[in-house]
Amino acid sequence: MPSIDKALFQEFEAIVGATHALHQDELVASYTTDWTGRFRGHTPLVLRPGDTEEVAQIVSVAADAGIALVPQGGNTGLVGGSVPLGGEIVLSLLRLDGCEPVDVLAQQVTLEAGVTLARAQSHVSPFNLDVGVDLAARDSCTIGGMIATNAGGINVVRYGPMRDQLLGVEAVMADGSTISRLEGLEKDNTGYHLPGLLAGSEGSLAVITKARLRLHPHLEERCSAMLAFNSVQDAVSATAQLRHSVLDLQAVEVIFRGAMELVSDYISTSIPVGSDASAWLIVEAASTSDPTDQLAGAIDDLGTLVMDVAVGRDSASRAGLWQFREKITEAIATQGTPHKLDVTLPASRLAEFVSEIPQIVETVDSGATTVMFGHLGDGNVHVNVLGRGGLEPDEGVESAVLTYVAHLGGSISAEHGIGTAKKDFLHLSRSEAELDIFRAIKSSLDPEGILSPNTLIPYEHQ
Ligand SMILES: Cc1cc2nc3c(=O)[nH]c(=O)nc-3n(C[C@H](O)[C@H](O)[C@H](O)COP(=O)(O)OP(=O)(O)OC[C@H]3O[C@@H](n4cnc5c(N)ncnc54)[C@H](O)[C@@H]3O)c2cc1C
Missing domain, CATH: 3.30.465.10 (Uridine Diphospho-n-acetylenolpyruvylglucosamine Reductase; domain 3)
Structure with a gap:
């Protein structure tokens, strides 16, 4: 990539103003490391445009000079796509923070x-x-x-x-x-x-x-419940039933055993139900009228599938249940820098996946720990692998897990994207014909490869 000489630097600075063209190490540091701490890049410049016109001018100058840019928002992405791993300029969009009036007619x-x-x-x-x-x-x-x-x-x-x-x-x-x-x-x-x-x-x-x-x-009336299960398969079956019978179903989240123990320690709160369960669901129904009876009836219908239930009706007790789900990512971060493998499985293969994964990981790295949770309503499992002492797990763990996902007919990225972390594995979920279309789209819309050239579909000079 061409370097940024003084004239080019001044050209960028003139667009955003001196206070929004950052180049000092201490000012650019937070823009070059991602939320996980796993991906650390470097950049000659962070540009903070204030409106669309400034963004357009920056991109135009970068295109003429053949300089690559990485757009960045809150830098909370989990696959290394938001940081300049190849020394690109960071284009921070945080100053574009205007909200137009709500269009109530159109919602x-x-x-x-x-x-x-x-x-x-x-x-x-x-x-x-x-x-x-x-x-x-x-x-x-x-x-x-x-x-x-x-x-x-x-x-x-x-x-x-x-x-x-x-x-x-x-x-x-x-x-x-x-x-x-x-x-x-x-x-x-x-x-x-x-x-x-x-x-x-x-x-x-x-x-x-x-x-x-x-x-x-906005659905003001809410009811949440934590359900404990003897087995992952029971949790999967219950999810299917709840999706069928609770019309106002808002969320079905899952916490597997290791994740539950970790988060319970982290928030210093004992597990509300089923302390020896294998899996817990956090289920929420939301409506304009009280959905408690609807949810309670559907949970009753689950019968012996469920070990135990805790219901949260008011906002304090609901928050008490939800903290077990919402604090997991933070709890894992206290243990080290995990490899985050966010995957989707067909419902019919989910229990098999959850039971096999720890063994598959240990075969590659005997010191590694696997912590799993996710959005069960969508078949989405977040697999977090921590190496011994919180260090990086052995190379090969990622490939073993993602290959197994593909073998079961799942997707190697459910919601976090491909970024840098998974670009070498994209072929596991996408056919060569699809990848050719991806490359054709990329080279047609970004022929010089100046936008995030290390992300998703690596740019190849023609
Ligand atoms: C605690 C925690 C919980 C999370 N939970 C979830 C979850 O439940 N579900 C989920 O899907 N994700 C989750 N994420 C990850 C998720 O990807 C991000 O939180 C969010 O979508 C990224 O927004 P951001 O503004 O931080 O983007 P960034 O991290 O800054 O960027 C992410 C990607 O988008 C690109 N990008 C950013 N802004 C623009 C723009 N304006 N134009 C073009 N490209 C742009 C970047 O180049 C990068 O490739 C979680 C992350 C954390 C830290």
């Missing part, structure tokens, strides 16, 4: 890419509306980053992932041109769905600067 909102999820939630909540995707990184992750990773989270079972919330985008393309379609038409069959293409593109096709999101009625 939609247009937000700039750097708006955090928590801010978006509080912007729409006075109108009794909610953003369809919710996740534990809500205070830091941004709308742009969530679209770029097609984030999932705890409500996918009801509303789908970020792609399903997306009615339009404004984005700066790799040549510096801007596309914008933010009218929010629910029906618009006029060719290729570009927002859908950018959802999950991980910064490799365009820089998202604004998004038009579909909103959902």
Whole structure:
């Protein structure tokens, strides 16, 4: 990659202003290491544009000079896609933090890419509306980053992932041109769905600067329950029944034994039910009227499938149950730097997967520990592998786990994306014909490979 000489530096600085062109080591440090601490890059420059026009100018200058950029939002991504591993310029979108007035008639909102999820939630909540995707990184992750990773989270079972919330985008393309379609038409069959293409593109096709999101009625009445199970298969069967019988099902999360012990220690709170269980579900129903009877009836119908149940009706007791799920990522981070393998399995192979994985990992690295939890309503398991003493597990663990996922007909990335972490394994989930199409899209939209060249589908010079 060409280096940045003084003239080029000044050109970038003139676009964003001196205070938003960062190059001193201590100022760029937090932009070059990812949330997990596993991916550490380096950069000559962090640019913090204040609006779409500045983003377009930066990309245009970078394209002319052949300099690569990595778009970055809240830097909470878990697959190394948000940091400059090849010495790229970091394009931080955090200053694009404007929220347009909520369109109550259409139940939609247009937000700039750097708006955090928590801010978006509080912007729409006075109108009794909610953003369809919710996740534990809500205070830091941004709308742009969530679209770029097609984030999932705890409500996918009801509303789908970020792609399903997306009615339009404004984005700066790799040549510096801007596309914008933010009218929010629910029906618009006029060719290729570009927002859908950018959802999950991980910064490799365009820089998202604004998004038009579909909103959902805020469901004030909620009931949560923690269910303990003797076996993983029982938890999987119960999930299928609950999805069928609870019309207002909002979330079905799973915590497997090792993760439950770890989080219980971390939050210094004993496990509420089934201390010797193999798996726990945290289930939530949400509606405009009290869904307690609906959920309680469905849990009753599970009969002996369930060992024990704790119900949370008011917000304090619900939060008491949810903390076991929401604090797991932090609890694991206290043990070291895990390899995070976020995968989806067909429901019919899930129990087999959970039972085999610890053994598969130990065969490659006898000192490694496996901690698993996830979004069972979507068949999504987060496999966290910690090496001995919290260090990196042996090389080969990742390949062994992901190969097994592919063997069972699953996907090697459920919701975190491919980033840098999984790019060498993409062929396990995608055929050569599909990868050819990916490469054709990349080289057509970003012919010089200036956008995130080390992410998702590595850029190859023609
Ligand atoms: C505690 C915790 C819990 C999490 N829980 C979940 C979960 O339940 N479900 C889930 O799906 N994910 C989860 N994640 C990971 C998830 O990917 C991110 O939280 C979120 O989607 C990324 O948003 P961000 O703004 O931090 O993006 P970043 O980390 O900054 O970037 C992520 C990727 O998007 C690209 N990107 C960022 N902004 C833009 C933009 N404006 N235009 C183009 N490309 C861009 C980057 O280049 C990078 O490839 C979790 C992370 C943490 C730390």
